Structures are given as C-alpha cells and as structure tokens.
Amino acid sequence: MTSRRLALGAAGEALAASWYEQHGYEVLERNWRCREGELDLVVRRGRTIVFCEVKTRSSTAFGAPAEAVTRDKRQRIRVLAAKWLEAGSIRPAQIRFDVVGVLDGDVEVIEGAF
Numbered sequence: 644m645t646s647r648r649l650a651l652g653a654a655g656e657a658l659a660a661s662w663y664e665q666h667g668y669e670v671l672e673r674n675w676r677c678r679e680g681e682l683d684l685v686v687r688r689g690r691t692i693v694f695c696e697v698k699t700r701s702s703t704a705f706g707a708p709a710e711a712v713t714r715d716k717r718q719r720i721r722v723l724a725a726k727w728l729e730a731g732s733i734r735p736a737q738i739r740f741d742v743v744g745v746l747d748g749d750v751e752v753i754e755g756a757f
Contacts, residue, residue: 655699
C-alpha cells in the first residue's frame with residue numbers, strides 16, 4: 644500500500660473519530676489489532692459499544708466508500724468484535740456495528756449498518 648493511500652486512510656479515521664467525539668462518544672480504540680485483523684474504531688457512549696469500519700475515498704470512481712464493506716468484511720468485523728470483548732473488561736448493554744464513509748472530507752455515518 645502506498646504512503647498516499649495510508650495517509651488518506653489515516654485522515655479518514657481521524658475525521659470519523661472526531662465525528663464520534665463531537666456526538667458524545669468516547670474513543671476507546673483506534674486500529675486495534677489481533678492475529679485475525681484490525682478494528683478501525685471502537686467507541687462508547689453510555690453502555691453501548693460501537694465497532695466502526697471506516698472507508699475513505701478520494702472519488703466515487705470505484706463506488707461509494709460504504710460499498711467497500713462486503714459480506715466477508717462484515718463477518719470479519721463481527722469476529723474481531725468478539726475477540727475485543729473477550730480481551731477486555733467492559734460488559735456493554737448493547738453493541739452496534741457502524742460504517743463510516745469519508746469522501747473528500749465529508750463524513751457519512753451509517754449507524755447500525757449491519
């Protein structure tokens with residue numbers, strides 16, 4: 644992956660984290676990794692934990708950012724969320740899976756995307 648693409652992805656994740664903080668969420672993790680993969684963001688508001696996949700694009704030439712979250716990717720995120728919950732001490736009352744699409748600096752949050 645090129646440094647330009649890495650920078651674009653990091654900028655998108657920063658915008659997504661900022662959006663969540665502005666809306667009353669606490670960012671618990673950024674780029675949490677384990678052997679099976681990586682969670683982009685884990686945030687909390689009250690007793691709700693949100694696992695967030697961030698997709699950043701500079702254009703729609705290859706589709707909207709959120710369209711890149713395939714069925715396989717959603718399943719992988721569910722597995723990673725379970726690993727994160729097993730590894731920690733937080734017992735949420737509710738969990739949610741969001742997708743954030745970032746396109747040219749505009750942030751679109753799809754709450755409860757899957």
